[in-house]
Amino acid sequence: MIQTPYLLFLGDAPDALAAKVAQGIKDWRPELAVGQLRLEGCNADMGLADLTIDEAVKAGAKTMVIGVANRGGVISGSWKNVLKSALDAGLDLASGLHNHLNDEPELTALAQREGRMLHDVRVPSVSYPIANGKKRSGKRCLAVGSDCSVGKMYTALCMEREMRARGMKATFRATGQTGILVTGSGVPLDAVVADFMAGAIEHLTPDNEPDHWDLIEGQGSLFHPSYSGVTLALIHGGQPDALILCDEPNRPHMRGLPEYKAQSLELLRDTALTMAHIVNPECRVTGIALNTSAMGEAEAADYAARIEDQMGLPTVDPYRHGAARLVDALE
Amino acid sequence: MIQTPYLLFLGDAPDALAAKVAQGIKDWRPELAVGQLRLEGCNADMGLADLTIDEAVKAGAKTMVIGVANRGGVISGSWKNVLKSALDAGLDLASGLHNHLNDEPELTALAQREGRMLHDVRVPSVSYPIANGKKRSGKRCLAVGSDCSVGKMYTALCMEREMRARGMKATFRATGQTGILVTGSGVPLDAVVADFMAGAIEHLTPDNEPDHWDLIEGQGSLFHPSYSGVTLALIHGGQPDALILCDEPNRPHMRGLPEYKAQSLELLRDTALTMAHIVNPECRVTGIALNTSAMGEAEAADYAARIEDQMGLPTVDPYRHGAARLVDALE
Numbered sequence: 001m002i003q004t005p006y007l008l009f010l011g012d013a014p015d016a017l018a019a020k021v022a023q024g025i026k027d028w029r030p031e032l033a034v035g036q037l038r039l040e041g042c043n044a045d046m047g048l049a050d051l052t053i054d055e056a057v058k059a060g061a062k063t064m065v066i067g068v069a070n071r072g073g074v075i076s077g078s079w080k081n082v083l084k085s086a087l088d089a090g091l092d093l094a095s096g097l098h099n100h101l102n103d104e105p106e107l108t109a110l111a112q113r114e115g116r117m118l119h120d121v122r123v124p125s126v127s128y129p130i131a132n133g134k135k136r137s138g139k140r141c142l143a144v145g146s147d148c149s150v151g152k153m154y155t156a157l158c159m160e161r162e163m164r165a166r167g168m169k170a171t172f173r174a175t176g177q178t179g180i181l182v183t184g185s186g187v188p189l190d191a192v193v194a195d196f197m198a199g200a201i202e203h204l205t206p207d208n209e210p211d212h213w214d215l216i217e218g219q220g221s222l223f224h225p226s227y228s229g230v231t232l233a234l235i236h237g238g239q240p241d242a243l244i245l246c247d248e249p250n251r252p253h254m255r256g257l258p259e260y261k262a263q264s265l266e267l268l269r270d271t272a273l274t275m276a277h278i279v280n281p282e283c284r285v286t287g288i289a290l291n292t293s294a295m296g297e298a299e300a301a302d303y304a305a306r307i308e309d310q311m312g313l314p315t316v317d318p319y320r321h322g323a324a325r326l327v328d329a330l331e
Numbered sequence: 332m333i334q335t336p337y338l339l340f341l342g343d344a345p346d347a348l349a350a351k352v353a354q355g356i357k358d359w360r361p362e363l364a365v366g367q368l369r370l371e372g373c374n375a376d377m378g379l380a381d382l383t384i385d386e387a388v389k390a391g392a393k394t395m396v397i398g399v400a401n402r403g404g405v406i407s408g409s410w411k412n413v414l415k416s417a418l419d420a421g422l423d424l425a426s427g428l429h430n431h432l433n434d435e436p437e438l439t440a441l442a443q444r445e446g447r448m449l450h451d452v453r454v455p456s457v458s459y460p461i462a463n464g465k466k467r468s469g470k471r472c473l474a475v476g477s478d479c480s481v482g483k484m485y486t487a488l489c490m491e492r493e494m495r496a497r498g499m500k501a502t503f504r505a506t507g508q509t510g511i512l513v514t515g516s517g518v519p520l521d522a523v524v525a526d527f528m529a530g531a532i533e534h535l536t537p538d539n540e541p542d543h544w545d546l547i548e549g550q551g552s553l554f555h556p557s558y559s560g561v562t563l564a565l566i567h568g569g570q571p572d573a574l575i576l577c578d579e580p581n582r583p584h585m586r587g588l589p590e591y592k593a594q595s596l597e598l599l600r601d602t603a604l605t606m607a608h609i610v611n612p613e614c615r616v617t618g619i620a621l622n623t624s625a626m627g628e629a630e631a632a633d634y635a636a637r638i639e640d641q642m643g644l645p646t647v648d649p650y651r652h653g654a655a656r657l658v659d660a661l662e
Contacts, residue, residue, distance in 0.1 A: 130557050131556055131557040132557070132588070133556040133557065133585075133588045133590060133591060134590065135590070189525060190524075190525050190526040191524055191525065191526065192524070192525050193521075193522055193523070193524055193525070194520060194521045194522065194523050194524070194525060194528050194560065194561045194564070195429075195521040195522065195557075195558065195561070197525050197560050198556055198557055198558070198559070198560060199557065222563075222606070223609050225462055225464040225529055225567040225568070225609065225610050226461050226462040226463070226464065226526075226529055226530065226567075227526065227529070228529070228563050228564065228567050228606070228609075229525065229528045229529060229560035229561060229562075229563045229564030229567070230525045230526070230560060231560075231563075232553075232559050232560045232562075232563045233525070233559065233560030236556040236557075236559050236560070237556070239556075257463070257464045259464060259465065259466070260464060260609075263609070267605075271602075271605055271606075274598075274602055275553070275559070275602075278554050278556065278559075278591075278594070279556050
């Protein structure tokens with residue numbers, strides 16, 4: 001387990017999107033963040049107190065979380081000095097970077113000497129089984145996206161919050177590095193070996209009480225050629241009872257792929273449902289979650305109403321409007 | 332590169348299916364197999380000479396290939412003694428097992444001392460990129476299955492043989508351990524990390540001459556909950572121009588999953604094509620390959636005729652009847 005609370009390291013993040021791990025923690029577990037640490041040139045700001053490492057330790061921080069993607073996948077010299085200072089001052093480190101803290105000899109040597117932990121949350125810590133496809137007790141809801149980064153994690157977290165506020169039994173199940181750092185556990189699905197992807201999701205969402213809901217964090221998209229296999233493993237390992245379609249309106253193309261245009265929500269509904277019915281013939285699409293962060297209030301409301309009319313499904317921006325209607329549809 | 336020819340180790344294979352790696356080599360590269368080595372209790376037989384290790388060395392063998400799956404994923408004591416004897420006698424070892432020869436300290440120590448090679452073909456030897464989805468030149472045909480182990484590799488190899496006999500440019504592209512041991516190269520897709528699956532297939536099937544065909548070995552099935560994500564990565568990384576539907580009639584259930592019944596060929600056609608059209612709107616289903624090995628001649632011919640009538644597509648057992656009609660449909 002990763003010790004809390006955290007100091008959020010934003011490094012030299014060129015923009016807010018580069019610091020989306022920190023943003024996720026700030027938005028969903030602000031009580032876990034005692035402050036932020038920014039380097040020269042950082043353009044991201046979580047609105048937290050700017051602390052030095054010593055100040056963070058005094059404020060009770062136990063772990064410094066690397067809340068930012070690193071440029072070119074390299075841990076730079078300026079970063080490394082900060083990471084070493086944190087270890088020296090008594091903090092553990094946690095990271096969801098593709099390159100690992102535990103592959104940096106200077107850091108591992110220092111951590112060992114100081115008795116500190118290096119958490120690479122993108123490294124599977126469990127040897128997952130091959131999926132057996134067996135029906136599990138309890139209920140599961142999965143967010144499926146029209147594209148990558150359209151708000152699947154926020155949707156599942158919004159629904160968990162709403163369900164708990166109603167006294168329902170609900171657990172957000174993290175499948176990516178931000179979700180894992182928000183909740184303290186989960187499966188780093190994009191780093192799991194192909195044959196074990198679906199089995200990892202079965203492991204993540206085990207038998208539960210009949211009225212308990214797992215809210216499974218989606219990954220990728222059935223329509224994104226780079227990551228679609230990960231998405232299908234989530235559907236088949238998750239055996240969802242309910243699917244929420246997630247979309248960010250007006251994307252010019254699929255994320256990172258200028259040649260690929262968005263597909264329709266109707267095709268997303270039909271394709272995801274066909275695949276879900278293989279493992280759970282009772283699965284239904286119960287709602288649509290829009291990421292309207294680029295729209296004004298009126299525009300967002302109009303757009304949601306139009307999609308609701310077009311698709312015949314409760315449609316909201318759960319982060320903006322609340323997830324009540326999505327949860328109503330599950331109840 | 333793995334040195335040839337091979338001695339095929341069948342171990343204590345409980346049945347022929349357990350030795351399918353050996354069977355694939357025997358069926359497709361019989362000139363590479365000097366003989367077989369079977370332990371007490373082995374129920375598989377390739378029809379090759381039963382040789383001791385010393386006899387195999389005298390017959391020119393350079394590598395002992397583990398041609399059988401190991402029970403419970405453990406390299407047993409009786410196996411290990413044979414593997415050590417092979418190294419002692421001067422043979423390299425090659426394996427497609429999920430657990431690795433190179434993780435066995437006794438074997439690595441002995442191999443190092445004797446100057447022998449341990450080939451784990453299920454370990455990716457390349458750092459694959461994330462798929463970029465860009466269109467490549469040349470043509471690609473992918474075998475997609477109604478289930479695992481229905482004859483996708485044999486279909487692709489039969490088509491390659493037929494196309495080469497006609498003077499067409501064609502390359503079988505291996506994506507599993509048997510295919511890799513048959514051809515000497517390929518991508519062990521089920522062992523690739525999730526984020527890089529589709530990129531590995533792009534890497535395997537690069538730009539080529541406009542009239543060149545890659546025959547891509549399929550894996551898993553869109554309908555098999557344990558492995559479907561691997562299958563979708565093949566479709567999206569492969570960007571196929573043509574799909575061949577592969578089926579073994581009369582399976583009582585999906586392989587290894589008694590709760591899962593077979594889906595229809597119509598659903599396979601529609602689902603695979605929907606997913607292929609994301610990356611290649613021109614993709615077509617051009618034929619159906621049946622594995623009729625459990626049927627008599629007349630029954631097989633009748634069955635193929637019936638499916639051809641039902642689906643309106645050229646339908647053959649390519650291993651039994653030849654792949655001519657499947658290749659005609661590509662030309």
